[in-house]
Amino acid sequence: MPHKDPHLRALILAGGSGQRFWPLSRELSPKQLLTMFGTESLIAQAVHRILPFVQGGESISIVTNERLLDELRNDLTANADVELHAVRYIQEPVARNTAPAIALAAAIFEAEDPDAVMVVLPSDHVLEDGERWSDCVEAAIHAAHDGYLVTIGISPTRPETGYGYIRAGEPLPRHAVGTALPHAAAEFVEKPELEVAKAFVAGGQHFWNAGIFVMRASRVLEELDAAGGDEAWIADTARWVAGLPQSARTGGEAFERFSALEAISIDKAVMERSDRVAVIPARLVWNDVGSLLALEDIAPVDASGNVRVGRGVDVDSRDTVVYSTDRLVATLGVEDLIVVDTADATLVLPKERAQDVRHVVDALKEAGSVEVIESRTSLRPWGSWTVLAKGDGFQVKSVDVKPGQRLSLQRHARRSEHWVVVEGTALVTKDGEQFELAAQESVFLPIGCVHRLENPGPGPLKIVEVAVGEYLGEDDIERLEDDWRREL
């Protein structure tokens, strides 16, 4: 069992939009919510990665933007682990890269506990758990208490030219824990040439900067102060926003002051400037899930080099990745291709263009395609729904309600709904009446009727909803009562 440090706070950076993973990620279900890299979403993995080291879920904060707040919360509360329900959210007034966001969190943490040590973690990476990780975190906390700004450096496995590298200098054996030996960080090198990267891999002194930082909250602000100019202004603003009541931290003056800040990364603003940076070299399996090429690692490779998830065949195809969420996808005689197929969209590209998927997203956005914004499935605090079909004047959804949960008491002005129970028992409220429906039973909810769906449990509840009307948008909803206060 790792040591639980009462001063430790975790900060998970979750404001990213993950365009590069379209069509698997969408604006409203970005990369951190992807579930194919394990049994739960990447952000839930990130929370679980640091949970053993903090006192409880409430010591973990997730920094994100207003748009994603509900989506992230719905994902984490869908998880059975109650500690995930306890995590806190810090809403960036506006996205200004990582330095302002981390500074804001540092100011909040420092105000709560002057000796606070913060672990900064990306929300959308794959990282190996286990003893080596545990040693790294404990050594990092140790060195951070001693005033170091600590990074965890991943042992490179290939001469990647798209990453940043950190060169390890003198060892700091005083802070060693188990397999983890911190070193003074001697140099940061961003995106080296291929030959240089090859030398780094061969030399064994350079490590990938994985964006994992451990440091006293006060040290982050001191380093910004010491840098002066725009950086000092970031620290001042962060302290000022942290001093406001929580409800005032995103709008008005907080928004204005935050908007005026330099958009700069914590790497540039602090790490590359400070002379008290440590790196802990770590031989951990790590993947930044930076492009669709990450799909190559989630299924076995066949004899022709193909990787496939989902139904279909690859005839005479080589070194191709097919990822299909539910439909049949066949390839014939293709090579070095990626095919990603979801319920509502398909993308085909050569592997070598995996870095350019955002160009497709930009083009689709310009064309007004809703498929870049949302997916067919939407998580809700009470469960989830999936659009099965949209037609002229009708829409069919499947709706899953978790045991003991219920949707808001609501009414629609322009559509009627039919609910057919497919699995479980539904407790239905319809214009003041309450009654139960078993599997195969159904109810009609005419336009304007006040209704609510509840799963009295103990098992799952699945219904099929057929909505009919001339307007079927999600915004045609009036919430009269809601367990999550969404009527406000």
Next chain:
Amino acid sequence: MPHKDPHLRALILAGGSGQRFWPLSRELSPKQLLTMFGTESLIAQAVHRILPFVQGGESISIVTNERLLDELRNDLTANADVELHAVRYIQEPVARNTAPAIALAAAIFEAEDPDAVMVVLPSDHVLEDGERWSDCVEAAIHAAHDGYLVTIGISPTRPETGYGYIRAGEPLPRHAVGTALPHAAAEFVEKPELEVAKAFVAGGQHFWNAGIFVMRASRVLEELDAAGGDEAWIADTARWVAGLPQSARTGGEAFERFSALEAISIDKAVMERSDRVAVIPARLVWNDVGSLLALEDIAPVDASGNVRVGRGVDVDSRDTVVYSTDRLVATLGVEDLIVVDTADATLVLPKERAQDVRHVVDALKEAGSVEVIESRTSLRPWGSWTVLAKGDGFQVKSVDVKPGQRLSLQRHARRSEHWVVVEGTALVTKDGEQFELAAQESVFLPIGCVHRLENPGPGPLKIVEVAVGEYLGEDDIERLEDDWRREL
């Protein structure tokens, strides 16, 4: 107006499975039912192509196999043109290539009218209509009455090595009509080498064999008789089967005798042997829709050489064909690719592999994929249905019923159904009761209930059906009464 010849019979060959057009074609909705090459299916186009020259729809026969009979009939009766409802069907006892099928039709036609002239047409080609076509058919009929076996030869537009060519010899000006001048056919050349094909195109004396033949029914049988051996046996068997009552023509001895016939094409068995073959050179737009490359011609080409049907974008892609029936498909940086996307399956291949799509179909068949057999939409004599979603224990369909039509009176042993009217008015029978449902209204049909859906008209009727049960196969249906006698 073309001359309507009272002796003319048309025979449309429609037994093909069209594997090479998967996933747009399926075993139960083969190439001849594709609708993207015009405003109606290819087979409806074939019927309309010859209809002006015959007395009426009943002079047109479609030869096919048992499996496709209903599918073809449902397609043609879905057409508003009543002449298409009048066409006759000849069921091959068993598929033995074109010579036995054409001989059987010839024997039937000859028995009806000793002076019958038959036009043989493929059911799955694109062919330009208009005056030149009309001239060709009239000239061909003229020459056929005079004893010629006439083919229509398409002026080649490229040195295609996959086709058969016919060399035109002496002109036969006696049979000329308008722009159409028959020539004696001097030679048949099957699949020439590229250099030879180039010389054919340059020389102007060779024409593509498009599988369109016009000849006296009696002459086909005489030529087979004259060839002797296996060919004579084809004629004898055809006459014998034609002499049976219609109900006895497919099973029992007819099946056995037909099965024993040589599987040979009419080209080999008759045309290439006879010394009285004429060819009418025709400068007509023709496409045998032989592979997915035919999709290149159905939409405009963009500046990068891409052809696209359906929503999506092509970013940095070149010379690529994207055909999507309803979903969004995006490509990025691909070249010379074909992407075909349907409601339930996607295929990706390089253009140069378009001839090999059947390998994919074979592999999918071996894997037991239902997507090679049927599509999500199924035509019925009363209208059509589309599977919108299948889930564990439920299935959602949209059902369209034509005005004045009704489904069978039926019952299911293992599923209940809910019908929600989306558009129009439904007349519902439920356990003896009859009532109407307007849009937004619904009815529940429990397991075992006797029910029927009817569209009293005058407008279209669309319902969404939610079926719930542990078994949802189409074969769980007991038809008690049916306007198409499908209960038998």
